Amino acid sequence: MLADLALPATLTARAGALTVRRATPTDLPALMALLADDPISAARGDRADTADAATYEAALRSVLDAPLNDLLVVDDATGALVGTLQLTVIPGMARRGATRLLVEAVRVASSRRSGGIGSAVMQWVVHVAAPATGTSLVQLTSDAARVDAHRFYTRLGFADSHIGFKRTVGS
Amino acid sequence: MLADLALPATLTARAGALTVRRATPTDLPALMALLADDPISAARGDRADTADAATYEAALRSVLDAPLNDLLVVDDATGALVGTLQLTVIPGMARRGATRLLVEAVRVASSRRSGGIGSAVMQWVVHVAAPATGTSLVQLTSDAARVDAHRFYTRLGFADSHIGFKRTVGS
Numbered sequence: 404m405l406a407d408l409a410l411p412a413t414l415t416a417r418a419g420a421l422t423v424r425r426a427t428p429t430d431l432p433a434l435m436a437l438l439a440d441d442p443i444s445a446a447r448g449d450r451a452d453t454a455d456a457a458t459y460e461a462a463l464r465s466v467l468d469a470p471l472n473d474l475l476v477v478d479d480a481t482g483a484l485v486g487t488l489q490l491t492v493i494p495g496m497a498r499r500g501a502t503r504l505l506v507e508a509v510r511v512a513s514s515r516r517s518g519g520i521g522s523a524v525m526q527w528v529v530h531v532a533a534p535a536t537g538t539s540l541v542q543l544t545s546d547a548a549r550v551d552a553h554r555f556y557t558r559l560g561f562a563d564s565h566i567g568f569k570r571t572v573g574s
Numbered sequence: 575m576l577a578d579l580a581l582p583a584t585l586t587a588r589a590g591a592l593t594v595r596r597a598t599p600t601d602l603p604a605l606m607a608l609l610a611d612d613p614i615s616a617a618r619g620d621r622a623d624t625a626d627a628a629t630y631e632a633a634l635r636s637v638l639d640a641p642l643n644d645l646l647v648v649d650d651a652t653g654a655l656v657g658t659l660q661l662t663v664i665p666g667m668a669r670r671g672a673t674r675l676l677v678e679a680v681r682v683a684s685s686r687r688s689g690g691i692g693s694a695v696m697q698w699v700v701h702v703a704a705p706a707t708g709t710s711l712v713q714l715t716s717d718a719a720r721v722d723a724h725r726f727y728t729r730l731g732f733a734d735s736h737i738g739f740k741r742t743v744g745s
Contacts, residue, residue: 438668444668444669447670448669448670449668449670455670455671458670459670459671462665462666462667462670463667465671465673466665469664469665470640471643487667489666491664493643494636495660495678496605496609496630496634496637496645496679497609497679498615499618499626499630499633500626504743505676507664507668507674534743540742540743541743542715543739544715544736544739545739546736547734547735547737553737553739557739559741560741561739562740563718565716565737565738565739565740567713567715567734567736567738568716568724568732568734569711569733569735570711570712570713570732571710572675572700572705572709572712
């Protein structure tokens with residue numbers, strides 16, 4: 404949990420008012436559906452299979468229990484869960500001791516894209532969450548296949564300055 | 575601090591025996607020199623300026639005090655500090671609740687490159703540190719200009735599957 408975040412936060416997107424709040428176990432079915440609502444994630448095993456519910460519940464508890472981490476969800480004005488993201492604050496030595504805010508697993512429901520939800524949430528991350536958590540650099544990686552996402556992050560002022568490498572353990 | 579890491583660890587590189595251990599405030603001058611010993615880092619402000627010593631000391635304490643984080647240094651057989659890296663364990667929901675091991679700020683002294691130090695350390699990260707910390711995915715980003723580093727990570731089994739985006743806060 405990131406105690407420094409003032410939550411819930413109310414944002415305004417083209418699609419209407421949004422609420423950003425901390426995820427709870429009640430959100431698990433909607434969160435699993437949101438992760439599966441994406442071909443790249445589904446190919447990695449996020450298939451909203453009810454047999455995986457205990458696995459995701461344990462993962463949610465791990466994130467919420469981890470200091471310097473938070474799992475957030477985004478509700479629209481009707482209370483429907485339309486997005487999620489994870490934030491991790493990472494102190495560090497490089498860049499003159501810069502503390503970073505890592506954004507992972509950003510998802511917006513496929514039926515609700517192009518309504519400015521992702522933009523409103525990422526603007527909140529950069530302009531509200533980052534200063535609130537004392538971080539001077541926001542960073543994330545995006546699968547090379549997500550070309551639309553890359554344009555989106557570039558428009559929001561992110562530089563595509565790095566290559567993101569991943570390696571599965573045990574292979 | 576990552577309590578699950580068995581440190582110090584002894585590794586064998588082509589250049590000889592190496593010791594991976596947790597950094598201490600005594601290492602600060604060598605760590606500052608190592609960060610500055612790189613044109614890309616130096617351009618971002620890591621210049622080993624003694625006026626910055628208190629800033630780096632505070633950053634080191636922040637990393638060592640942060641649960642799920644550790645700042646490591648690598649000594650050669652003579653006790654000279656020849657490398658550093660930061661590890662961060664990140665629980666998460668995506669990839670069926672995978673916990674990730676993020677590697678940041680990997681540096682090997684420029685005078686000691688091509689001796690297999692980086693390779694021995696990264697093999698230790700993947701095959702020892704990742705299992706010890708319960709992580710199933712190791713990830714890192716590398717500046718797009720570091721072409722030699724990209725070949726290095728690819729040889730070690732990392733996939734360059736992602737684009738790394740960064741945004742300075744307040745700009």
